[in-house]
Amino acid sequence: MMSPGMVFPAKRTTAQANTPDAETPANNRTTAQQLLPVQQYASEVAEFLRTHKSASVVIIVSDTGSGKTTQIPQILTDKIFDDYFGGPKRKIAVTQPRRVAAVSVATRVAQEFGCKLGEEVGYSVRFDDMSNPQTKIKYMTDGMLVREAQTAWMLEEYNMIILDEVHERSLHTDVLLALTKKASVRRRKFFDRQDKEACAPLKILLMSATMDIERMRTFWKDAPVLYIPGKTFPVTIKYMPAPVDDYTHTAMVAVFQIHREEDPGDILVFLTGQEEIEEMVRRCRQVAKSLPPQQANIQFVPLYAGLTNEAQMRAVSQTAASAHNGHATMRKVIISTNVAETSITIPGVKYVIDSGRAKHKVFTSATGMEVLKVEKISQAQAWQRTGRAGREQAGVCYRLYTEADFNCWPQHPIPEILRCNLSTVLLQVVEMGIEKPLAFPFFDRPEEENLQAAVDQLEWLGALTQKVESGDLVVETTADGKLMAQFPVDPKYARCILRARAHRCTEELLTIVAMLSSDSPFINPAASRTAAAAAHEKFSSNEGDHVVLLNVWRAFRDQKKGNVKASRAWASQNYINLRNLERAEKVRNQLREVCVRKKIDLSSCGGNTTAVRRSLSEGLFMSAAERLPDGSYITVDTRQTVFLHPASCLFKTKPACVVYGTLIRTAKLYVRELCLVEADWIDAVGKEYFLAMRQRMAEKLAGKTTSAAVVAEKGETSDAMEVDGKNADSVI
């Protein structure tokens, strides 16, 4: 067992500049604490907006705690709404990357505004719309606004779109950056030329933390910028004098050092994942047992998104200030993933310990492969973590890396739009009437290869057609594509639903696709793994994991005829996560509504699971794999060696041919969410696709005679290719 030791030099008294906002001229910390900075600057904000009344885009920059999200929309409605916008008065949309934020901010603003939530001030998030036609300020998730744009891409319902937390660069915020840019130009032209009563110009307000402002100004042709100081307290930064190998161990030593030497205040530790966190919590509790009685006032709580709401609440709720051991107060140590970076705010934190790492998902369009790996975070993320120590009082951030290391890290994380499968977004954008998706004004343009891969994939799925007109790629959605765009799921699953019409099993496919859109219904607690596996056995199938999901759903639905209590008991006995199933139910209802609206036949196949598998094969044919003699598999299109994931119900039976939902590299290159299919089915639906892929591979190989290409030709694993410093993408 480790012994608590000293990892950091003695306490330094000088507070260093803590966040980038300390450098902005407007920043000072002598503000009256009862007022939010924006309230103090209200007249300046109003003046700024009035001065730039003719600008279609303005930028407001501010860090945590300025109150910009709650106050600025109110300033717009209170002070200048009447004369600020030309044309008829409609709504202000304020987008948020997270639903909880949209809901909670709207609730607070409705109170301040003195109206009932859902009237002048409201919100709109998936499954929950609290707004009406008279709503003036509508908080919404960015994804929700993208959805709305699909039917009205010029966003005529709004006078102004406020994009909040732009610096986070969420996928949908990036889509909106491009879309609103296009819409504002079009609306301006429309307004100038035509009926001024029918359509007002569209104003855009970007709200961001202090970063990347110059690039943003360039993108928006020198948009005016207003800086507002945030309200945070100074945070002292302490770096490691030398690099550490074992950051978990170092984090533990730091925790106990702080506990021994520093003032009261909770500690927030940033690690990378559930397993690592549970392990550290366990070891900390062990060490705490041997602390002297006067130091026993310490407790450890894990925090990650996979926890139940109750467990998350336990981590977030304020430490009971009640005396412990007669006099000392309890110190709480929250050991968390990056969920505590932005999504969850924890009161009472005075110390942050930052491992400097996080798990990131990387997607490769050429192979459809995902990798989830631990990587160094960006400087912006490090500042975000640091800021968590200064919300209520001055704090300290212990960085488990050297200053020299930190200075070498990238300034910003890679935006999501550059590291995800673009097919869903692309179909949405095309359905808005954007015919030349390669010319869409992305703030950060995805690699053309990735965009083209998404276009190709959508074409193979029958969602669109593409052609080249005077050098530009022009695409158009097909009738099926228009239907597919209606479903809020990956287009390949939308295609499965559409194919289910022919096989008379749309009800079953709705269930399966809804279940795939939600987190797994299975709970596998480490302590009772055998019991859980035994309980799950009754849902098993030799036809694949999709049929297993269907079985779970049917059991759940039959249970639901009973009462809530019975439902809970059933879930607990069967190691089933009820929350995830209830979410799947909501998704299913939404998908079903799309079918009703679009007059898509709803039919059920009963026990005929062949029809179900056939439908799946026709949407997932691009993700097919065949068994090799040694029990491994090879993907039919890109000829990569892959392995069935051991958690799949087909792991043992190893059928000759499967389609899969995801291809992910962890210990090996695994395929998951497997469905047993006949090779004939795949050939029938994917013949042209496989021919085209084979031809493309041959062309690439002809052009490249590197050893990597030869290895790829033999169908070796991409491991072998990586030895050459290449990967499968470079040869396919």
Added chain:
DNA sequence: TTGTGGTGT
């Protein structure tokens, strides 16, 4: 024979 960073329609 494995494993789930985090969002969202």
